[in-house]
Amino acid sequence: MTIRTSLLTATCAVTVLATAPFAVAQEKPIIRDAEYRILERQHGDRWTAEDTEIDAKLAELRENNGGKPPNILYILLDDIGFGEFGMPDLDVIRGYSTPEISKFAEQGMSMMRMYSEPSCTPTRVAMITGRHPVRTGFDEAKAVPEGEGLAAGEVTIAEILSDVGYATAHIGKWHMGDIEQSYAINQGFDYAEHPIHQQAQLALMNTTALNEGHISGVDMRLRSDELMLDDTFRIDPFAMVYNIVGEKGGKPREVGMEPGQKFSQDDYLAMGQRYQDKTLEQLEQMAAGDKPFFLQYWPLIPISFTRTDIEQAQTLNGGPIAEAIVNIDTYVGEILDRVDELGIAENTVVVIMGDNGPFMEFVDRSGQSDRIYRGGKTEHLEGGVRVNAFVRWPEVIEAGSRVKDITHVSDLFTTFARLGDAEAGIPRDRIIDGVDQLPLWLKGETYGRRDYVFIYEGFVLKSLVKQQFKMHLPPPGGNPILASMYDLYKNPREDRPQDSIQVGVGFGANFSLMAQRHLGMKKQYPDQAPGHGELYGGIENLRPETKALVENIMFGQSLTAGSE
Amino acid sequence: MTIRTSLLTATCAVTVLATAPFAVAQEKPIIRDAEYRILERQHGDRWTAEDTEIDAKLAELRENNGGKPPNILYILLDDIGFGEFGMPDLDVIRGYSTPEISKFAEQGMSMMRMYSEPSCTPTRVAMITGRHPVRTGFDEAKAVPEGEGLAAGEVTIAEILSDVGYATAHIGKWHMGDIEQSYAINQGFDYAEHPIHQQAQLALMNTTALNEGHISGVDMRLRSDELMLDDTFRIDPFAMVYNIVGEKGGKPREVGMEPGQKFSQDDYLAMGQRYQDKTLEQLEQMAAGDKPFFLQYWPLIPISFTRTDIEQAQTLNGGPIAEAIVNIDTYVGEILDRVDELGIAENTVVVIMGDNGPFMEFVDRSGQSDRIYRGGKTEHLEGGVRVNAFVRWPEVIEAGSRVKDITHVSDLFTTFARLGDAEAGIPRDRIIDGVDQLPLWLKGETYGRRDYVFIYEGFVLKSLVKQQFKMHLPPPGGNPILASMYDLYKNPREDRPQDSIQVGVGFGANFSLMAQRHLGMKKQYPDQAPGHGELYGGIENLRPETKALVENIMFGQSLTAGSE
Known part of the structure; x- marks a missing residue:
């Protein structure tokens, strides 16, 4: 391995x-x-x-x-x-x-x-x-x-x-x-x-x-050749x-x-x-x-x-x-x-x-x-x-x-x-x-x-799903109060956030703990x-033409190599 | 009958x-x-x-x-x-x-x-x-x-x-x-x-x-009794x-x-x-x-x-x-x-x-x-x-x-x-x-x-459906150009009107004729x-209490009876 x-x-x-x-x-x-x-x-x-x-x-x-595990396709x-x-x-x-x-x-x-x-x-x-x-x-x-x-x-x-x-x-x-x-x-x-x-x-x-x-x-x-420098x-x-x-x-x-x-x-x-x-x-x-x-x-x-x-279209679509x-x-x-x-x-x-x-x-x-x-x-x-x-x-x-x-x-x-x-x-x-x-x-x-x-x-944690509920997180650094919560059975389109009376007080906090635990474990096991x-x-x-392309790309990439 | x-x-x-x-x-x-x-x-x-x-x-x-047509439920x-x-x-x-x-x-x-x-x-x-x-x-x-x-x-x-x-x-x-x-x-x-x-x-x-x-x-x-006249x-x-x-x-x-x-x-x-x-x-x-x-x-x-x-809730919902x-x-x-x-x-x-x-x-x-x-x-x-x-x-x-x-x-x-x-x-x-x-x-x-x-x-014709296409009509008296057209297979949610290149020039006019025919026949067969x-x-x-209600309602309705 x-x-x-x-x-x-x-x-x-x-x-x-x-x-x-x-x-x-x-x-x-x-x-x-x-x-x-x-x-x-x-x-x-x-x-x-x-x-x-x-x-x-x-x-x-x-x-x-015959002693073998199954094939997988x-x-x-x-x-x-x-x-x-x-x-x-x-x-x-x-x-x-x-x-x-x-x-x-x-x-x-x-x-x-x-x-x-x-x-x-x-x-x-x-x-x-x-x-x-x-x-x-x-x-x-x-x-x-x-x-x-x-x-x-x-x-x-x-x-x-x-x-x-x-x-x-x-x-x-x-x-x-x-x-x-x-x-x-x-x-x-x-x-x-x-x-x-x-x-x-x-x-x-x-x-x-x-x-x-x-x-x-x-x-x-x-393309306008005259104006193209790169x-x-x-x-x-x-x-x-x-x-x-x-x-x-x-x-x-x-x-x-x-x-x-x-x-x-x-x-x-x-x-x-x-x-x-x-x-x-x-x-x-x-x-x-x-x-x-x-x-x-x-x-x-x-x-x-x-x-x-x-x-010839096969479909009505x-x-x-x-x-x-x-x-x-x-x-x-x-x-x-x-x-x-x-x-x-x-x-x-x-x-x-x-x-x-x-x-x-x-x-x-x-x-x-x-x-x-x-x-x-x-x-x-x-x-x-x-x-x-x-x-x-x-x-x-x-x-x-x-x-x-x-x-x-x-x-x-x-x-x-x-x-x-x-x-x-x-x-x-x-x-x-x-x-x-x-x-x-x-x-x-x-x-x-x-x-x-x-x-x-990408690398941004955006949502938490637990059971039928889903929390949309605020952007990194954003106020946690901006998080919104959805009941996916009642609002599968996630466009009508539930209020705290609907979901029960404390529910948002539970989601917050879930995110903390998940992110907290990354200290020991970093990305x-x-x-x-x-x-x-x-x-x-x-x-x-591929060799020429490789040269161009690797030149560009080499300019930031020091930052890694 | x-x-x-x-x-x-x-x-x-x-x-x-x-x-x-x-x-x-x-x-x-x-x-x-x-x-x-x-x-x-x-x-x-x-x-x-x-x-x-x-x-x-x-x-x-x-x-x-036994000579009978089927039951219908x-x-x-x-x-x-x-x-x-x-x-x-x-x-x-x-x-x-x-x-x-x-x-x-x-x-x-x-x-x-x-x-x-x-x-x-x-x-x-x-x-x-x-x-x-x-x-x-x-x-x-x-x-x-x-x-x-x-x-x-x-x-x-x-x-x-x-x-x-x-x-x-x-x-x-x-x-x-x-x-x-x-x-x-x-x-x-x-x-x-x-x-x-x-x-x-x-x-x-x-x-x-x-x-x-x-x-x-x-x-x-x-209710606030003091302010209620009716x-x-x-x-x-x-x-x-x-x-x-x-x-x-x-x-x-x-x-x-x-x-x-x-x-x-x-x-x-x-x-x-x-x-x-x-x-x-x-x-x-x-x-x-x-x-x-x-x-x-x-x-x-x-x-x-x-x-x-x-x-006891029977459902997850x-x-x-x-x-x-x-x-x-x-x-x-x-x-x-x-x-x-x-x-x-x-x-x-x-x-x-x-x-x-x-x-x-x-x-x-x-x-x-x-x-x-x-x-x-x-x-x-x-x-x-x-x-x-x-x-x-x-x-x-x-x-x-x-x-x-x-x-x-x-x-x-x-x-x-x-x-x-x-x-x-x-x-x-x-x-x-x-x-x-x-x-x-x-x-x-x-x-x-x-x-x-x-x-x-209600009594307002709002949409025409023909085949997979649907036209939303403008309000009564509105400019026909305000009509919008949808391909229901590609946009079942009817929120992205098609442009005339997508649907073909003349298509809107066909819908318009369809509405005219439908409404035109009402001259001979009025609503x-x-x-x-x-x-x-x-x-x-x-x-x-029902008799009292009937009297109230019928009094109100009688006030406009002459208009029918």
């Missing part, structure tokens, strides 16, 4: 992490945030009893599966918030439907109150490390290259599962950094193929989108690295781009299709192998901005993202069919979910629309962080069940670790936010182990710094 | 309605609004072919049912908008669930795009007459007695079904007038038991609500007539109130229970009879404002209306069980729906909450007029189906008439807005016969006047 031999550079303190062997680490308990420990104190005895029962069940399932859909897929009652609202995912939802459990982080990178970091992104120091990969990424010292679920014998692969969107230590093959995956950046590069800064007038800022034709400010998107492929222990290569090539929407769609094909290929290879597998498929679509690829949601539903259906055909459905836990709400600023154009919850991507409002999430494990998880227990995307880290009989690999030297939700999955509603969520926007390094490090076949 | 012998007083013209016998009336086509005729011109041939097929199917079903729930019941995916939003109605929904068809009118009285008038309430002149029964109601000249679905041999009964909320001609027993029902007014009297102006401080305006204890302005709610019972051709009697009695929340709940019991009783009697039956059950709850009857929604779900479940036990499920068409959105001004207190659609009761916004609506006819209507076709509550009039083989009774001397939706029910999605809705608030008469006419056992 990378962590054993690396240093974590903390923002407030430098911490040398233990290099102790596994067995020793295992004896220590997982370090939990205060809020979890308060629940544990009240329910610990019951949880211990449940865990004994669940461990026996898992052992039995492994025994029936994790499909994460981009920028689709709660109510946008897998809920046929809401199809009428949006004018499109997702029959394949709806069918899948009926075969498994709907986690109706899953919280993501409010944006792509933090959701992915939370899932893969089991920690609030703020703790890792890496919260948001920018739309431009920056020489930053997920630190090598973070322990990922892929590393943990890999260490106990899982075959691991990642296909599709990654979005966790443009430096060597942050690539998927250096974060626990045996095989990976992914873009370095996100769809702002791929689907928005392409020739097609430019011609449709979606982004004039980077359109060279609209030729490097408007980055040439075509010089950025696109798609890399590699294997653990090796070096990745960029594939699919020639020097001088201008990326188009057709290239974007081909890239999306390539990830789909690669996922199917990996699925087949992994199913044929002896190891249990952990396969992540994080598609690029439904993100789509241009209208050229809408040959007609928006490019709405159309692409129907396409991704077909993609997902194909994957699920393949799981069936390969005969591995019974021993494969499949999770499908969204990563955050939609970008509300272009919902009209995209065809995404207002949902019950207010707000979208980047926001701490429920509309930013509530997503649909479904898990299927035939005969184990109750088909067609819906649970209202609170879950957070970081819980998948801990839950997958337990599924893989790999809890010993969870690091014991840092706070783990992810809660084991196997009791919820196996025993059903009310067996969840979380009644709270901390919601950050870390992200990974920094050479932009596109380790990629051996950089194009000439 | 009452209409044959009555005069309708029109607002602009006096029309003497034909007294011709049935057979002659039948030869004439039903008079349709322009918008329907535009659709008929495009689809008439197909519709005729479908109708032949459907008529054969209905004849076959009657044959299998119509349950209308008060002030519950789209997304508040029968959609388990949304339970998590509100913190309560309606398992009985959700089960029912899965046994039948969900009309996902049912439009009601924006308030109780107009929805009920539209359903029972098949006409926009504005045409009847009777749009909203006030919270206080006024001597107004549904005119005798209106032809109700109960009259039509009664004329072809149905047994008819109405139990529960009525809310269509406080004059003799408007009572249910004088509008086609063999038997009826209902309050004269609505729940503002029953659930809000009762002693319990007063003590909880919900309405201080009518609290005698808060003793009749604040009506004593306890003097109003409560519940009447009667039979067709007879006189109704008030039951359940003694002189001097102060109505309490306990009385309200007892009244609600009484309607439930009476509905079960009627169901048994009617099932035992030879006739097909038409039974309307319009419960009082979920409307509930006081907290005294929440012994805890609001009084939220709690009562769970209670009404249990009530409905009991009715449906009885239908099964009586062995009449197969030949009974059951429709369950809401009548309009919730009163948004007290959603926090009531436990009702924001939904996907913006707005609520009294508003032309989708949140005011979109309701859940489910229809079940085992083996005939596809179980678990969801249809996105537009329907309007007035369509039930026409559809029920056809179900009862009673289309000949639909009057041919006035515009009928209700569209026959049996093709939709029997053949499924895309077979609906309506792609438009006119939405009035009528409501019924007027003696307050509480025909009720023989008025209490002394």
Whole structure:
């Protein structure tokens, strides 16, 4: 595990992490945030009893599966918030439907109150490390290259599962950094193929989108050369690295781009299709192998901005993202069919979910629309962080069940670790936010182990959720009296703060204590710094224009290097 | 039928309605609004072919049912908008669930795009007459007695079904007038038991609500006697007539109130229970009879404002209306069980729906909450007029189906008439807005016969819906350029008007033509006047305080009588 031999550079303190062997680490308990420990104190005895029962069940399932823990297939859909897929009652609202995912939802459990982080990178970091992104120091990969990424010292679920014998692969969107230590093959995956950046590069800064007038800022034709002193400010998107492929222990290569090539929407769609094909290929290879597998498929679509690829609208909605949601539903259906055909459905836990709400600023154009919850991507409002999430494990998880227990995307880290009989690999030297939700999955509603969520926007704690209540915090340094409180059942849109008679005197103070405990524990376990390094490090076949870009960016970054 | 012998007083013209016998009336086509005729011109041939097929199917079903058309049970729930019941995916939003109605929904068809009118009285008038309430002149029964109601000249679905041999009964909320001609027993029902007014009297102006401080305006204890010159302005709610019972051709009697009695929340709940019991009783009697039956059950709850009857909250929500929604779900479940036990499920068409959105001004207190659609009761916004609506006819209507076709509550009039083989009774001397939706029910999605809705608030046309688009009209006399247009799939909350490039030049003009056609036809078929008469006419056992109230009100009303 990378962590054993690396240093974590903390923002407030430098911490040398233990290099102790596994067995020793295992004896220590997982370090939990205060809020979890308060629940544990009240329910610990019951949880211990449940865990004994669940461990026996898992052992039995492994025994029936040739001694192997189950495969895990994790499909994460981009920028689709709660109510946008897998809920046929809401199809009428949006004018499109997702029959394949709806069918899948009926075969498994709907986690109706899953919280993501409010944006792509933090959701992915939370899932893969089991920690609030703020703790890792890496919260948001920018739309431009920056020489930053997920630190090598973070322990990922892929590393943990890999260490106990899982075959691991990642296909599709990654979005966790443009430096060597942050690539998927250096974060626990045996095989990976992914873009370095996100769809702002791929689907928005392409020739097609430019011609449709979606982004004039980077359109060279609209530049006034005479007045432009800095030729490097408007980055040439075509010089950025696109798609890399590699294997653990090796070096990745960029594939699919020639020097001088201008990326188009057709290239974007081909890239999306390539990830789909690669996922199917990996699925087949992994199913044929002896190891249990952990396969992540994080598609690029439904993100789509241009209208050229809408040959014939399939939906009443007609928006490019709405159309692409129907396409991704077909993609997902194909994957699920393949799981069936390969005969591995019974021993494969499949999770499908969204990563955050939609970008509300272009919902009209995209065809995404207002949902019950207010707000979208980047926001701490429920509309930013509530997503649909479904898990299927035939005969184990109750088909067609819906649970209202609170879950957070970081819980998948801990839950997958337990599924893989790999809890010993969870690091014991840092706070783990992810809660084991196997009791919820196996025993059903009310067996969840979380009644709270901390919601950050970037590095700022913005909201506290406890039970059905939510407190919006004032800005850092602001008067605590400015905090407002909401009953999410009575006001899901969070626009009518409750008065103290409604919520009961003292309630606000309880929230305040909750925030204090959470922030107070950071003195002992401070937030870390992200990974920094050479932009596109380790990629051996950089194009000439990419090398020029790297030089420009690294020059700019070097000017502030002294401040870190 | 009452209409044959009555005069309708029109607002602009006096029309003497034909007294011709049935057979002659039948030869004439039903008079349709322009918008329907535009659709008929495009689809008439197909519709005729479908109708032949459907008529054969209905004849076959009657044959299998001893020559009788099916029973019709119509349950209308008060002030519950789209997304508040029968959609388990949304339970998590509100913190309560309606398992009985959700089960029912899965046994039948969900009309996902049912439009009601924006308030109780107009929805009920539209359903029972098949006409926009504005045409009847009777749009909203006030919270206080006024001597107004549904005119005798209106032809109700109960009259039509009664004329072809149905047994008819109405139990529960009525809310269509406080004059003799408007009572249910004088509008086609063999038997009826209902309050004269609505729940503002029953659930809000009762002693319990007063003590909880919900309405201080009518609290005698808060009055300053010295300054009060008019003793009749604040009506004593306890003097109003409560519940009447009667039979067709007879006189109704008030039951359940003694002189001097102060109505309490306990009385309200007892009244609600009484309607439930009476509905079960009627169901048994009617099932035992030879006739097909038409039974309307319009419960009082979920409307509930006081907290005294929440012994122990059943829900996570805890609001009084939220709690009562769970209670009404249990009530409905009991009715449906009885239908099964009586062995009449197969030949009974059951429709369950809401009548309009919730009163948004007290959603926090009531436990009702924001939904996907913006707005609520009294508003032309989708949140005011979109309701859940489910229809079940085992083996005939596809179980678990969801249809996105537009329907309007007035369509039930026409559809029920056809179900009862009673289309000949639909009057041919006035515009009928209700569209026959049996093709939709029997053949499924895309077979609906309506792609438009006119939405009035009171007597003012406020919005036009056509396909997925909606135009908000400027106020009467306002500049047409102030109209705004919305794509409901992309902006269900109707808060981001589309620009003309988005919707296509000329689109606004098409909406304008639609409004002109609709309003233009009123020259030939003018809106009528409501019924007027003696307050509480025909009720023989008025209490002394009621007689005093009648005298006061009728004196006030007489002062303007000359203006009509």
